[in-house]
Amino acid sequence: MSGHDDADEVHALSGAYAVDALDTEERARFEEHLRGCPTCRTEVDELRGTAALLASDADAEPPAGLRDSILAGIETVRPLPPLAPATGDGSSAARTSAPTDRRSVRRLPFRGTPLLAAAAAVVLVALVGLAAWRPWAEPDDVPTAAERVLAADDATRASQELPDGSRATVVVSRSEGAAVIVTEDMAPAPDGKVYELWLEEPDGRLAPAGLMPDDSDATVLLDGDATDATGVGVTVEPDGGSPQPTTEPVLFFELEA
Structure with missing residues (x-):
């Protein structure tokens, strides 16, 4: 070297x-x-x-x-x-x-x-x-958006029970500007159909807010801004969803102002 x-x-x-x-x-x-x-x-x-x-x-x-x-x-x-x-x-x-x-x-x-x-x-x-x-x-x-809604100080809850004993709860946080639906033992949608979510706006119009998964127990963050929403609805729609409801809601939750 x-x-x-x-x-x-x-x-x-x-x-x-x-x-x-x-x-x-x-x-x-x-x-x-x-x-x-x-x-x-x-x-x-x-x-x-x-x-x-x-x-x-x-x-x-x-x-x-x-x-x-x-x-x-x-x-x-x-x-x-x-x-x-x-x-x-x-x-x-x-x-x-x-x-x-x-x-x-x-x-x-x-x-x-x-x-x-x-x-x-x-x-x-x-x-x-x-x-x-x-x-x-x-x-x-870092909490998910759904977790932030569920844990928000201003979160409000509304629950409904279906005839078959299944249960659904909607949680909305105005500060987060979002809503979440939580289902328990919910029966699947009929063949060729899907549960679609809707946010009711102040003028009464229902805006599409996403589709529910096939799971009987699910926690789903709704699409769209829920800051001024007056209600949340669930309808049965053709696979893939619909731009506007084609059936009467099977579930509807009025939200606190």
Whole structure:
């Protein structure tokens, strides 16, 4: 190995050193280099600070398969050594041809030890896990539109029981501008038919508000703005629904103003 390559390899040990992934010989070699390289000392301090931050987010769960995919690709990436400060004659203190912009450097095939590859993988997994932690966690914490209606402070409820013992409840929230229907043991619509939902507007017109699923127990958010709706109706319509009711409602709920 030439002196140029040796300098590159020593610089590249900073990441592995920061996560304590060097063997005894490599550690001694790097610590000797560290005493005379302020750039590497700064980089190690920054990496250790990042590791401490990651440790405080130990509950973050990376997606399944992330570690394996990173380990599979890590041998194709070589960590860049730190840029040494320029001397008065414009040369680099560590290597005479060192570029001044890391973004312009093409990554070369990784030639480090397995320990260094593993250390790099650990750092990458931790960084990716931290960056993506909140996007993974937040969807479970965000209520659906139907859940917001059911939990709204101004939610009002109206229930009806059908002759066969099935039951339906309409919940409306003016602040959410939406209505939800909840059914229990509701019989399916006749063959070739479907239950269609309607919102009654202040002028008495019924506006289509979606179709009920075939499930006997269902919670369905009605389509349309229920802020000023005066009622909710359910009719039996041909499969696919109808732009206006073709039958009298089998259920109708008058809504509180």
